[in-house]
Amino acid sequence: MVISRHTHDDTTRTVISVDAMGGDVGPAAVVAGIAHSAKKNPKIAFILHGPVASLKPLVARKKNLMDRVIFQNAPDTVRMQDKPTQVLRHGKSTSMWSAIEAVRDGKATVAVSCGNTGALMALSMIRLRKLEGINRPALAILWPSRNPQGFNVMLDAGADVRADAKDLLKFAIMGSSYARNGLNLRCPRVGLLNVGIEQNKGHAVLKSAYDLIGSFSGEAKYEFVGFVEGGDIPGNVCDVIVTDGFTGNVAIKTGEGTANLIGDLLGEAFRYTPLSRLASILSVSSFRRLQKRIDPRRVNGGVFLGLTGTVVKSHGSADATGVSAAVKLAFQLAQSGFAQKIASRVATAASLSQP
């Protein structure tokens, strides 16, 4: 993968390929998000994919953004209800296709999209190909936790609703590699998500995965802590939580929804009496500290692991803050060279698993 040079500027910039369309909140939020990232990080530039006639005025309205953006016209949008197979067949003119194509062609090192997860996954897998030894690439997300690093990695958060025992082993390998490179953990602790920590709990596939993941901990340089429960996703017993994409998707959305509910109820509680309204004024800085720590939009950027290119999936309902968080993650991953590290780690594991 080549770090592309942005032609509008003398300095070397990392170019992020951004799908401007397909999110629930529209391209204005995406443009606001990349504007925020551009302001924060002078080393970042963008290829922005979508209907240029609509995008240009949005970009022009942001200060100093126009010279950081190359427009790539793509008239169509992948909708949330579109089937991945439809998109694969008829989606060449969509902004999502275009965004991934830019990574395939080496014009950018990473792509970011807020769109339809299934379509993004399908396009990524077809256009970028899977890493040798990977059957199901996975979406890995960061989740606020009690760990020293403040986050846990969880995968699969929804790339594929299924996963067999071997897929779950690969998730453990890829997730721990991500934790090593993204969170600087030398020997990440890996947990396998189940309905209880006892060995006799759960589906048969989980019992097989338990044995597989345990047997590879030495080669893949993680510590296997065994089964973990939903409460351990924001907990401190492990750094990487492995599960199938159905369970993972429901779990994080439940966690997000609960966090949002608490935030709103807290606001209500503080508006209840004159005294509590006074307290809320004095509490503003405390709440800001907390919000910065747990705001789901700041950690919503997931990354597809297991592909020969980097694709960051932002939450469909991501606003500007969410898009900016996803762009930041994309930038970090492009810089760390971890994609190559995962490839070699999976190749080692694959060769070891041969009879």
Place this chain on the structure above:
Amino acid sequence: MVISRHTHDDTTRTVISVDAMGGDVGPAAVVAGIAHSAKKNPKIAFILHGPVASLKPLVARKKNLMDRVIFQNAPDTVRMQDKPTQVLRHGKSTSMWSAIEAVRDGKATVAVSCGNTGALMALSMIRLRKLEGINRPALAILWPSRNPQGFNVMLDAGADVRADAKDLLKFAIMGSSYARNGLNLRCPRVGLLNVGIEQNKGHAVLKSAYDLIGSFSGEAKYEFVGFVEGGDIPGNVCDVIVTDGFTGNVAIKTGEGTANLIGDLLGEAFRYTPLSRLASILSVSSFRRLQKRIDPRRVNGGVFLGLTGTVVKSHGSADATGVSAAVKLAFQLAQSGFAQKIASRVATAASLSQP
């Protein structure tokens, strides 16, 4: 089911059969919980199951509790790691078995246990039998939500890791009946948990369940809102969330863990500066209001639906507040006569589903 009369008192009291053992926190928390319930509710009495020699001193230490409790000696305890099959074979002397037996024998109308979910389910199913037409009884829990009633019903929260399309239909019927009788909702809105709200998402079994649940909404008097996501569990698009016990269990534990993390981080944020410490003192009543609204211990009491008797499962890590919440729920269910209503509703649905 007969409302038993407590012999130690002139007034008619609803007797709750309580398993004092098997929770993570020990019998002292259970006794503290029933003491709290006894103080709050003069119409409640208990049969307390466990090693009497250990339990009596705990009860004696609580004011006015001794004359509300009948002890039923059961020397053994079902441990969290015990397999349900072991318990079924060798568990006759356990407090859990004894607690369920009291319901079977009509000595109490409901049983409450903090113990091993799988064992409690297995014992309940074998000793109390399933309702006609029910293959998998389900654990239904209440979850804080944005709905006017403040809670959603979610099932299955972990009674069984599997569920086929017909099971999910029965969950919809039982859950809506519970919402009608427990939350006073005339026509509960039912949602089927998936990774997206689009009809083409998710497993094949969910697509079949979608059709089944939709086709029964008239007969079973609920409104089917279609697929919902994890974020809708604390949301306001439906009142009853239907899912298999694996997904449901992971989802609520993730939600609980996230809520607990936020609570702790909020405390930290308020200890950060002298000003924030002052704010926290002024905020005490606001936090109490919020805590009362969302404290997971207050809503942890789930209920097994689909049995010819009522069994309330309290969280394994429930403290006194949690036990008391479970006892309160048990009392309400015993009074509402909803078990009979579910039985007739399921029977109707079963007869309608015959070809």
